[in-house]
Amino acid sequence: MAAPIISVFDTDAEVAERLCSFVIEKANAAIAIHGIFTVGLSGGSLVKYLCDGLPGKATDWSKWRIFFCDERYVPYDSTDCTYTPYKKGLVDKVGMSSDNIFPIDPNLSVSECARDYAEKIRHVFPGLGLPRFDMLLLGMGPDGHTCSLFPGHPLLQEREQIIAPITDSPKPPPCRVTMTLPVVNNCRCAVFASCGVAKADMVQRVLEGSGDPPLPAALVRPTDGELHWFLDKGAATNLKQKL
Numbered sequence: 001m002a003a004p005i006i007s008v009f010d011t012d013a014e015v016a017e018r019l020c021s022f023v024i025e026k027a028n029a030a031i032a033i034h035g036i037f038t039v040g041l042s043g044g045s046l047v048k049y050l051c052d053g054l055p056g057k058a059t060d061w062s063k064w065r066i067f068f069c070d071e072r073y074v075p076y077d078s079t080d081c082t083y084t085p086y087k088k089g090l091v092d093k094v095g096m097s098s099d100n101i102f103p104i105d106p107n108l109s110v111s112e113c114a115r116d117y118a119e120k121i122r123h124v125f126p127g128l129g130l131p132r133f134d135m136l137l138l139g140m141g142p143d144g145h146t147c148s149l150f151p152g153h154p155l156l157q158e159r160e161q162i163i164a165p166i167t168d169s170p171k172p173p174p175c176r177v178t179m180t181l182p183v184v185n186n187c188r189c190a191v192f193a194s195c196g197v198a199k200a201d202m203v204q205r206v207l208e209g210s211g212d213p214p215l216p217a218a219l220v221r222p223t224d225g226e227l228h229w230f231l232d233k234g235a236a237t238n239l240k241q242k243l
């Protein structure tokens, strides 16, 4: 389990720029090694960072396989949907085939939707073991949640399913589907991006706190992979370690 690699930049614009360059570097390396780049995206500020920064960069988009670390169980035309802004702002902009992005199916019941999404993932990662994503791009909420894994929620203990439904999310909307910790921690590279002084306390608790009980974001520790945190100065304000 690698220690987190923390990078601090002056502004959130710089975080976005460096993050996008890092994603492309990892994507191109993965494509060179095993032919495709499997990536999980999240909502929040990442949508803007990635949709503004990735188009125009040099990569073979046809080799990307885009999934969601979590998704809100809402129709595609809902403003709460995470898939649609990525479809419009990234997939359509770079001319990637829509076969390369895997949204949840909100027409199914939420538990069927989670099962169906796990199957979609397994199709791209054949075999019985845990899927091993090249990269998971993660945000952290003000309560320390990541994906749709919330503090104190029983889903933090889930060990069987790779994707789980949640119907009592403390943050609306209440119904979502989410990757679980075993699949998150099996990735090759997990990357958080957090900006703004409002995140400073939580960033410090997650990265330096005693962690009892550990916050969901602190439970992201890839077993055999890298962990990166991209922060702006505001979010890094309370870190005690010298960076």
Ligand SMILES: O=C(O)[C@H](O)[C@@H](O)[C@H](O)[C@H](O)COP(=O)(O)O
Binding pocket: 042, 043, 044, 045, 046, 070, 138, 139, 140, 141, 142, 145, 146, 147, 171, 172, 193, 194, 195
């Ligand atoms: O599903 C959600 O309700 C949000 O997407 C949420 O999980 C978000 O990713 C974090 O709150 C981080 O948000 P920021 O990236 O804006 O800090």
